[in-house]
Amino acid sequence: MNSSGLSARIVAITSGKGGVGKTFVAANLAAALVKRGRRVLVLDADLGLANLDIVLNLNPKATLHDALTGQCAIKDIVLAAPGGFWVMPAASGLIEYSRLTSDVQGELRRIIDELSGQYDYLILDTGAGISDLVLFVASLAKEVLIVATPEPASIADAYATIKILALMQQRTSLNLVFNQARNAADGRKLTEQLQQVVDRFVNTQTATAVRLVHLGHIPGDPAVGSAARKRQLLFVQAPDSPASKAVAELAEALDAPAKVSHCAPQ
Amino acid sequence: MLRQAGYADGLQVMPEVQSGSLQSCSCEALQAIIDRLCDISLHDALTGLVNTRYFKLALGREVDRVFRSGEIALLLLIDLDSFKEINDTYGHLVGDQALLTVAGVLTKNVRPMDTAARCGGDEFAVILPNCRPDTGRLIAERIRMQVEQTPIALTDGRNVRMTTSIGGTHISPSRKLVFEEVLDQADQQLYRAKSEGRNRVSLDVQAPVAAPVSFDEKSQLLDPFGRDSDE
Incomplete structure (x- = not known):
């Protein structure tokens, strides 16, 4: 809890594998939550290779890097995004963020603490992989949402991410979203399959079993690629497309507290 | 011959x-x-437990299995404290009784999948596959306590009490070791238990700093999925 007494729900979006739609989910989910009346900020936590600003066609004058180095106040960096949510963009090509220093850790903690008093949701869009930066950003979030596609490499990487979060952060519940799934049943089946392997190989090593929550699926939809090429937000550009509707359902599932994991790292 | x-x-x-x-x-x-x-060549004649030869084979296999399966195993080394004193004071028959008592406690406290061995003299070992760190300590403590609470009754009515020192190491998939290294690590813990006053358990701290995904995990994750997508 911060000094203002209010506290946002902090959700980290991660995947292990790159290119599975983390930023797509982060941005569209944020817009869908705004439509439900929530105040939402998406923080581009892919500090070295950020591209949330590109996806949303924004032209940031300052980035998270300026806040981390104390050159800008947080309020001067936050931008309004299409879809009604707010964005904290990060810089791209900054090699200093390829390693996590204690300075960056402290500053990120401070920034997130300050922001969490002003929003209902803080969505942390992490980079790909399982670097110490990605894991640190995830550790700042009370809830984690793992995005995967039905591709074998994506499933294997999602599993590795789940295993690490369970063993290193003592997570007891993790949300899963299957992007480009054929249908809801497929997504649910993949989650069940992951749960079986987790039960056998991860839950035998942890004090409390990890439960995977199937938050939803997003169907393959040509509208997604079309919006991306135009650098427009799907949820705004094609609100009636199947993928937009699925994102709205995701937002509903996330926003309905009973269905979601609220597992804090210990 | x-x-x-x-x-x-x-x-x-x-x-x-x-x-x-x-x-x-x-x-x-x-x-x-x-x-x-x-069968004779792999068992200890006195206690009926498997002997060093079998134990080394089993430990080598378990180290390989841990790396393949991703499941943590535990190796315990159990040493009867002051065995020489028991032998010198009460004679070798009582010494044998002491060894049989430890063997009995081990047999009672391990699962069918575990391997309890007499590695020679007053040294015993147990290999516990797929053993969570918290369960490992419980089992080791139980063995220690039960030996302590099972004295040998002499014919003249006296009781001979015994204690054990137990050292243990976790065999983790995050670090590939050969079995000699595993044995050495467990030995160091046993030495610690002895030097800290005996009749105690010393296990290495299992910190899951890495969580590699094993071949078994990958195939279980992806095989059914592959079959599915062909349907």
Whole structure:
């Protein structure tokens, strides 16, 4: 809890594998939550290779890097995004963020603490992989949402991410979203399959079993690629497309507290 | 040759071996004799537990299995405290009783999948596959307490109390070790338990700093999925 007494729900979006739609989910989910009346900020936590600003066609004058180095106040960096949510963009090509220093850790903690008093949701869009930066950003979030596609490499990487979060952060519940799934049943089946392997190989090593929550699926939809090429937000550009509707359902599932994991790292 | 090996117990049940009339045996009978000899060669004659030879094979296999399966295993080394004193004071028969007591406690406290061995003298070992760190400590403490609470009753009414020191190391998939290294790590913990005053358990701290995904995990994750997508 911060000094203002209010506290946002902090959700980290991660995947292990790159290119599975983390930023797509982060941005569209944020817009869908705004439509439900929530105040939402998406923080581009892919500090070295950020591209949330590109996806949303924004032209940031300052980035998270300026806040981390104390050159800008947080309020001067936050931008309004299409879809009604707010964005904290990060810089791209900054090699200093390829390693996590204690300075960056402290500053990120401070920034997130300050922001969490002003929003209902803080969505942390992490980079790909399982670097110490990605894991640190995830550790700042009370809830984690793992995005995967039905591709074998994506499933294997999602599993590795789940295993690490369970063993290193003592997570007891993790949300899963299957992007480009054929249908809801497929997504649910993949989650069940992951749960079986987790039960056998991860839950035998942890004090409390990890439960995977199937938050939803997003169907393959040509509208997604079309919006991306135009650098427009799907949820705004094609609100009636199947993928937009699925994102709205995701937002509903996330926003309905009973269905979601609220597992804090210990 | 066989007679010189001195496995009298085992040979008694094989009169053909003792009388040297193996030539008249059928193939099945020979096979039975071979099986029995193998059995004798892998077990400790006093306690009936597996011996060092079997233990080393089992430990090597378990180290490989951990790396493949991703499941943590535990190796415990159990040493009877002051065994020499027991022998010197009460004689070798009581010493044997002490070893049988420890073997009995071990057998009672391990799962069918575990391997309890007598590694020679007063040293015992247990390999516990797929053993969570918290369960490992419980099992080790239980063994220690039960030996302490099971004195040997002498014919003159006196009781001989015994204690054990137990050292243990987790065999983790995050670090590939050969079995000698695993044994050495467990030995260091045993040394610690002894030097800190005996009658105690010392296990290495299992910190899951890495969580590699094993071949078994990957195939279980992806095989059914592959079949599915072909439908």
